[in-house]
Amino acid sequence: IKHLSFHDALTGLYNRAYFEEELERYNFPRYYPLSMVILDVNGLKVINDTFGHHEGDKLLQHLSQTLVSVSRQGDILARIGGDEFAIILPSTTSEQSHSFCERIKKACQQDKIEPIYLRLNISLGHVTQEGEYKDINSLLKTADRKMYQDKLFSAKSREKHFLEAFRIILAERDPHTSDHAQRLQGLALSLGKRVGLNEYQLGNLKLLALLHDIGKIGIPDSILFKTYILTPSEWEKMREHSRKGYRMAKNIPDFAPIAQEILYHHEHWNGNGYPDGRANS
Structure with missing residues (x-):
């Protein structure tokens, strides 16, 4: 005692x-x-x-x-x-x-x-x-x-530590996600320059392209790597990755500016996306 x-x-x-x-x-x-x-x-x-x-x-x-x-x-x-x-x-x-x-x-x-x-x-x-x-x-x-x-x-080195850790974990868990992020980064920067984004906005866009699927780190392997159709309950869990990614990003100061975009990156213009079914926004 x-x-x-x-x-x-x-x-x-x-x-x-x-x-x-x-x-x-x-x-x-x-x-x-x-x-x-x-x-x-x-x-x-x-x-x-x-x-x-x-x-x-x-x-x-x-x-x-x-x-x-x-x-x-x-x-x-x-x-x-x-x-x-x-x-x-x-x-x-x-x-x-x-x-x-x-x-x-x-x-x-x-x-x-x-x-x-x-x-x-x-x-x-x-x-x-x-x-x-x-x-x-x-x-x-x-x-x-x-x-x-x-x-x-040491704030900058701390953010770099998390960025590198998340990048490596994503690549190890799903190489397709890593390749997709790299391709998306190139396309996003090209489009961002074309529409006249400033350097700060381009920096956030680059980070968003790299980390938009970061929430998949928290999705079980049995769902993430399933080779056939997901059940409705499994699909609900998969759709949680945008909210998980949002929570991760908002707790890291350098990632916080893109937290909202991570949350809504699966929303569609017609309201058929997720997590909130937002339309025309």
Whole structure:
């Protein structure tokens, strides 16, 4: 019972209650310099929405194992929120804390786990207490602010990470979809230039041609690869791919501008399309 009260059931790491208790205990001069790292998983919501919470859980467990592998004996690792983790580094200077964070980043960059969407993409921030922070809340806020700065600075690489992951998954699951997207991209750009779209609009059109079928990632293989006619219930599930794609795109800032187009790319001018049967729009 004591073990359960201080540990996170999913990852086996310490929980927030134990983390805060230990941070309070270590926040005394005899443990200075006291460093702390806050980090979170980029894109957990996208993974949960696309592949299911069981896959999101695998991602969290994989990160936990990676953090344990690069940590020292005596470091205190905890999962303190849904996608947020924290590490207490007793008697650790700011320079040592920075080196530790670089080890974490390197381990994530070298991650080769399959499927590709479970490869780690994180944001982190670290802070060192040498007496200047009056309490642990100030310490936590500083580390949290640095983590969000890192998230902002790495936003472009994060979007590139998801774009590449989705492109590879689509190609692996259905090579015809990948070939279709490449052909459509060329046709769409040619038409877009002909009608006078600006560079921003052409960029979105190119991305839309590549990702319009992204929701098929969430369609079961038994339906996606069926070689004969789909049943009405199977066809209903297949038609869900535009809504799935919409949910995926709207949760990724660089993809959000084309989310609406992904949702409606199977609508017809006469109202016979899906998902909403929109006409003349």
